[in-house]
Amino acid sequence: MSHNKKYFGFGRNVSIAGLVSFFMDVSSEMIYPLVPLFLSNVLGVNKSIIGLIEGIAESTASLLKIFSGWFSDRIGNRKWLMAAGYSISTLSRPIVSLATGWQHILGSRFMDRFGKGLRTAPRDAIIAESSEKTHLGRAFGFHRSMDTMGAVVGPALAFLLLGLFSNNYRMVFWLSIIPGTIAVLLIIFFITEKKKVSLPHSERPKLTLKHFDWRFKFFVVIAAVFAIGNSSDVFLILRAQQVGVPIVMIPVVYLLFNLVYSLSSIPAGIAADRFGKKRVILLGFILFAILYYGFAIAKDATAIWVLFGFYGLFMGITEGIQKAFLATIIPSDFKATAFGVYNSAVGIAMFPASLIGGWLWDHVSPSATFYFGSITAGLSAILFIVFIIVVRKIPFPASYASL
Secondary structure: OOOOOOEOOEOHHHHHHHHHHHHHHHHHHHHOOOHHHHHHHHOOOOHHHHHHHHHHHHHHHHHHHHHHHHHHHHHOOOHHHHHHHHHHHHHOHHHHHOOOOHHHHHHHHHHHHHHHHHHHHHHHHHHHHOOOHHHHHHHHHHHHHHHHHHHHHHHHHHHHHHHHOOOOHHHHHHHOHHHHHHHHHHHHHHOOOOOOOOOOHHHOOOOOHHHOOHHHHHHHHHHHHHHHHOOOOHHHHHHHHHHOOOHHHHHHHHHHHHHHHHHHHHHHHHHHHHHOHHHHHHHHHHHHHHHHHHHHHOOOHHHHHHHHHHHHHHHHOOHHHHHHHHOOOOOHHHHHHHHHHHHHHHHHHHHHHHHHHHHHHHHOOHHHHHHHHHHHHHHHHHHHHHHHHHHHHOOOOHHHOOO
16 A cells, blocks of 8 residues: 555545544543443433543543654654554453443543544644645644544443444443554554654753743744633533423434534635634634633523534634644654644643632623633634734744754
8 A cells, every 4th residue: 555645635644544533533422421321221320420530531641642742753753653653542441331430431431532642642742743734724724624533433432332232331341442543553554653763861851841932832822811711511401401302303413513513614714724824723722712602691492502503613723623733833852842832731720610610600600701711712812913923024944944
């Protein structure tokens, strides 16, 4: 199989990475929506324990991304760290399938998120290194599209299987191993990376921010400020129910969001490559501010449907594009470290985001949660405008020329 052959219009690594994320997300999303129901209905666990499990799991993934990125740069290897991360997540499935207590679910979720934390930065680095600079937006947009399509197929498949096997959660959990295994095999047999020159021990990348100039650090701060107001999508679902969307239709609303997200990611990437990544990112910040203001003042179910559709568009024009832009402001030898720091900063900031969102909902008003998100998004837009103005006046270092 030729390394230069195009698949879906992209190089092999980018195409296969997209397929890998699709199959792993099918596997993950077959389980994720069912785990709270399984804990509550089958194991009789209260909501505080469910929250504890998710908090520990997501924090694990966020913190590990820094170290996996640095380690990938240090050893000069992406593929096998990526394969290990996806394998660990797949191996967590039997634990949840056999679970008889919430501790087993905690162990499975911890293991799954450990795998995610291990694989994310090396995978993003492979995509960046396998793409032409002029097509970075398109490449990351394609990846997000495939990943999100998996998030559409996974829950649909889970509910289909629940009907087929008379609400047998454990059977669905066992079957989720299949797409996860396909993802791992795709990495092993089809992902390739250029052999890198082995550096002396003293010259290998160290876990430090000294490798990055102010552009990278400023952009990470902007992304973190934005993330503090970007609370869990659970609050969007609660808002939909509160405003009047029937409970039976809420999964369909969320499906609409994921479909628009998936379908808009590639066109958004193409637009970013053509018109400029910075313009698209700024548009995303402004759109989010408007959308969260809309969720704050929404009065009927029709407004919720429209807002969820545009929220999918927002996700499509931001998730992959921010990473594509990031790839242009980091030295070529430290890509995985940079992606790790970025993903960790955003992930860690989103933990207090949900705590703040919940507190505002309970102690001020449901609308206050969304007003807060709208304000932080507006602040992020202002900071990014300042970033754009200053970047135009200061040339990039010579070490960035190869990007």
